[in-house]
Amino acid sequence: MTNPPVSSREYLKPPITEVGVIGWLRGNLFNSWYNSLLTVVVLILLWQLVPPFFRWAFIDSVWNTPAEACRDIDGACWSIIPRNISFILFGFFPDGEQWRPGLAMALMLGLVIFSRNRKHWKKSLGIYWSIGLIAMGTLMYGGVFGMQVVETARWSGLPLTFMLALFGMVAAYPLGVFLALGRQSRMPAIKTLCVVYIEMIRGVPLISLLFMSSVMFPLFLPEGVTIDKVLRAQVAIILFTAAYIAEVVRGGLQAMPRGQFEAADSIGLNYNQTMRLIILPQALKIVIPPSVGILLSAFKDTSLVVIIALYDVLKTTKVTLSNPKWTGYSTEAYIFLAVLYFICCYAMSNYSRKLEKELHTGR
Amino acid sequence: MKMSRLTVLVMILSLLTAGFAFAGKDLDAVKKKGFIQAGVNGGVFGFGMPDEKGVWKGLDVDTAKAVAAAIFGDASKVKYTPLTAQQRFTALQSGEIDVLTRNATRTLSRETQLGLNFVTVNYYDGQGFMVPKKLGVKSAKELGGATVCVLPGTTTEQNAADYFRSNSMDWKPVVIESTSELAKTFFAGRCDVLTSDASQLAGTRAVAPNPKDYAILPEIISKEPLAPAVRHGDDQFRDIVDFAVLAMINAEELGITSQNVDEMMKSNDPMVQRFLGVIEGNGAALGLDEKWAYNIVKQVGNYGEVFERNVGVNTTLGIERGLNALWTNGGLMYSPPFK
Numbered sequence A: 001m002t003n004p005p006v007s008s009r010e011y012l013k014p015p016i017t018e019v020g021v022i023g024w025l026r027g028n029l030f031n032s033w034y035n036s037l038l039t040v041v042v043l044i045l046l047w048q049l050v051p052p053f054f055r056w057a058f059i060d061s062v063w064n065t066p067a068e069a070c071r072d073i074d075g076a077c078w079s080i081i082p083r084n085i086s087f088i089l090f091g092f093f094p095d096g097e098q099w100r101p102g103l104a105m106a107l108m109l110g111l112v113i114f115s116r117n118r119k120h121w122k123k124s125l126g127i128y129w130s131i132g133l134i135a136m137g138t139l140m141y142g143g144v145f146g147m148q149v150v151e152t153a154r155w156s157g158l159p160l161t162f163m164l165a166l167f168g169m170v171a172a173y174p175l176g177v178f179l180a181l182g183r184q185s186r187m188p189a190i191k192t193l194c195v196v197y198i199e200m201i202r203g204v205p206l207i208s209l210l211f212m213s214s215v216m217f218p219l220f221l222p223e224g225v226t227i228d229k230v231l232r233a234q235v236a237i238i239l240f241t242a243a244y245i246a247e248v249v250r251g252g253l254q255a256m257p258r259g260q261f262e263a264a265d266s267i268g269l270n271y272n273q274t275m276r277l278i279i280l281p282q283a284l285k286i287v288i289p290p291s292v293g294i295l296l297s298a299f300k301d302t303s304l305v306v307i308i309a310l311y312d313v314l315k316t317t318k319v320t321l322s323n324p325k326w327t328g329y330s331t332e333a334y335i336f337l338a339v340l341y342f343i344c345c346y347a348m349s350n351y352s353r354k355l356e357k358e359l360h361t362g363r
Numbered sequence B: 001m002k003m004s005r006l007t008v009l010v011m012i013l014s015l016l017t018a019g020f021a022f023a024g025k026d027l028d029a030v031k032k033k034g035f036i037q038a039g040v041n042g043g044v045f046g047f048g049m050p051d052e053k054g055v056w057k058g059l060d061v062d063t064a065k066a067v068a069a070a071i072f073g074d075a076s077k078v079k080y081t082p083l084t085a086q087q088r089f090t091a092l093q094s095g096e097i098d099v100l101t102r103n104a105t106r107t108l109s110r111e112t113q114l115g116l117n118f119v120t121v122n123y124y125d126g127q128g129f130m131v132p133k134k135l136g137v138k139s140a141k142e143l144g145g146a147t148v149c150v151l152p153g154t155t156t157e158q159n160a161a162d163y164f165r166s167n168s169m170d171w172k173p174v175v176i177e178s179t180s181e182l183a184k185t186f187f188a189g190r191c192d193v194l195t196s197d198a199s200q201l202a203g204t205r206a207v208a209p210n211p212k213d214y215a216i217l218p219e220i221i222s223k224e225p226l227a228p229a230v231r232h233g234d235d236q237f238r239d240i241v242d243f244a245v246l247a248m249i250n251a252e253e254l255g256i257t258s259q260n261v262d263e264m265m266k267s268n269d270p271m272v273q274r275f276l277g278v279i280e281g282n283g284a285a286l287g288l289d290e291k292w293a294y295n296i297v298k299q300v301g302n303y304g305e306v307f308e309r310n311v312g313v314n315t316t317l318g319i320e321r322g323l324n325a326l327w328t329n330g331g332l333m334y335s336p337p338f339k
Helices: A020-028 A033-059 A080-090 A099-116 A123-141 A158-183 A188-202 A206-220 A229-255 A258-266 A271-286 A288-308 A313-321 A327-359 B005-021 B025-033 B059-072 B088-093 B108-113 B155-166 B179-187 B198-206 B235-254 B270-276 B282-286 B292-299 B303-310
Strands: B036-041 B078-083 B116-118 B123-125 B127-132 B146-150 B171-175 B193-197 B214-216 B224-226 B229-231
Touching: A080 A099, A080 A158, A080 A313, A080 A327, A099 A123, A099 A158, A158 A188, A158 A229, A158 A271, A158 A288, A158 A313, A188 A229, A206 A229, A206 A288, A206 B088, A229 A271, A229 A288, A258 A271, A271 A288, A288 A313, A288 A327, A313 A327, A327 B179, B025 B059, B025 B235, B036 B059, B036 B088, B059 B078, B059 B235, B059 B292, B059 B303, B078 B088, B088 B116, B088 B229, B108 B116, B123 B198, B127 B155, B127 B198, B146 B155, B146 B179, B155 B171, B155 B193, B179 B193, B179 B198, B193 B198, B198 B214, B229 B235, B235 B270, B235 B282, B235 B292, B235 B303, B270 B292, B282 B292
Parallel strands: B036 B078, B146 B171, B146 B193
Antiparallel strands: B116 B229, B123 B224, B127 B193, B127 B214
16 A cells, blocks of 8 residues: 655645635635625626626727717717816816816926925925916916916816815915814813804805805895905805814814923923924824815815806816716716816825824824 | 993894895895805706806896996896706805896796796797607697607606696607716617607707707606796895896897997987886886896897797807797797887
């Protein structure tokens, strides 16, 4: 009787069902009867959904045809995007001048990318931003270097969305920090004011604030005085976002151990110095994730200006859809918008994770 | 140089009264800034909507242009403020816009309580029904028990409920928020009837997979006279807006179009001569240039041209003149004499 050689590699191999693809499948997808059932159900669903979607979106679809050509096909009519792209992206900006908002947005994107690198966080960054913002404003408004004047009422589409979001965030953040500090203040008047403000704003939806800014507020102004519609919406968005930022920052402030304040006191720092040098840098670092959450939702909330007839990128798309020629292709248009919003939001949350990792000094 | 307080006071007062001594305040303000701020609908095809290049088009937009042509002799001196249904009257009251040309129905309560004046109707609309032809329904009276697609929260829903109740018929409303979804639902066959303003029904039918399969029923169950509006306080400006609309109607009555208006200047007909300012008088009466009506017809067109260009049978909407035909053709468009 000959025993098989124990040392032979063949006999050391685990059973085929435990390794490789099959092993992984058994281990992860079919390791119990309910998981097997789930896997099968999901596979069936995918089989039902993915190929038809793929066929609709890519095989039977058309990409750049007149609206009439879309009538005869079963697939997606992506033509709605290229055929209306200048209105969807730039709205009422005069036709021949659309390179201006395009360039302004590119400039903004460049500045944002430049600012991502923490090595660039110096005084010069502030100067770059000031120059950039002035350049963007000039590009949008015009009136110099032979550029035609384009008043704010015609700023629409994607630049409007970005503008409302960017200025909303940039102005709301410091305001929110002040409100959070005010809420912690020992001075009763300031404290009450901040608490009332924060709770009042948090108690109403953004839609009602926008309505107030666009419908009620003008009635209180003296006759003949009107304030720009875009500006009113912008202020409403800033006020709204600031209240939420304030509460998040307050969370960070409360997480600071007592010892930090005492240590600051013991080396003789006054209130301003304590906050600026010791407390806020630490507190703001803690609250990066929830702040980004708020900024993301603020970005998406800008689309609510649709209800006060501002032409952000969502509204320009909706207007395109109310042209009878294109009415039937709302699915395609909304998918395009979803992708646009996703790219922006994903970039923001991605950056926040990177920033968190870089700033993580351990505590 | 030293002035006594009294002198200063007198100067200020005289400046103020000088301001009031001229035309009404709205017209003055409009003339001073050099353009008209018109409140329009942001997304109703054929009435007020930007096209692919962001250029405003529509019947209401052309009405605003006519006012600009009358005041400035240049139809392009208009700026547009897109407004929602909630904003429109506030915007007019607060002075954000000078004239509202945004398919607003003239009603007693709006006219009396909102501090505004409607002028001559520029489109007679009304609520109607659309059905698939294969149902074989010929009249709205046969719609008992039908499922009806309708937009929520508008007078449309209310009107439909009233109509079915007063005719003691059952109905099942299918309420859907957006216009384009409503149309999709109806074409997919989820409801038997679609109800909306007749002008909208025509537009909806135009985008049907097969427009020939659908019929709009003859019954119109509500009155929707759509008219431009101005705020109280400047009757002269009101007159100008009113007669800008009437001038388009009168031009059609007289057979003057944007094409033949220059030849018509040589006409011997005193009515035409008075209208086009060859015989002077009308312009001075309104406080305008004598060529005001000529400018409207030349740059914007008569009512028939405006109608056909924006909503008429050769457009996607394909709406018949119907109530909006001249009174001589069985419609309601009627202009008082221009003298």
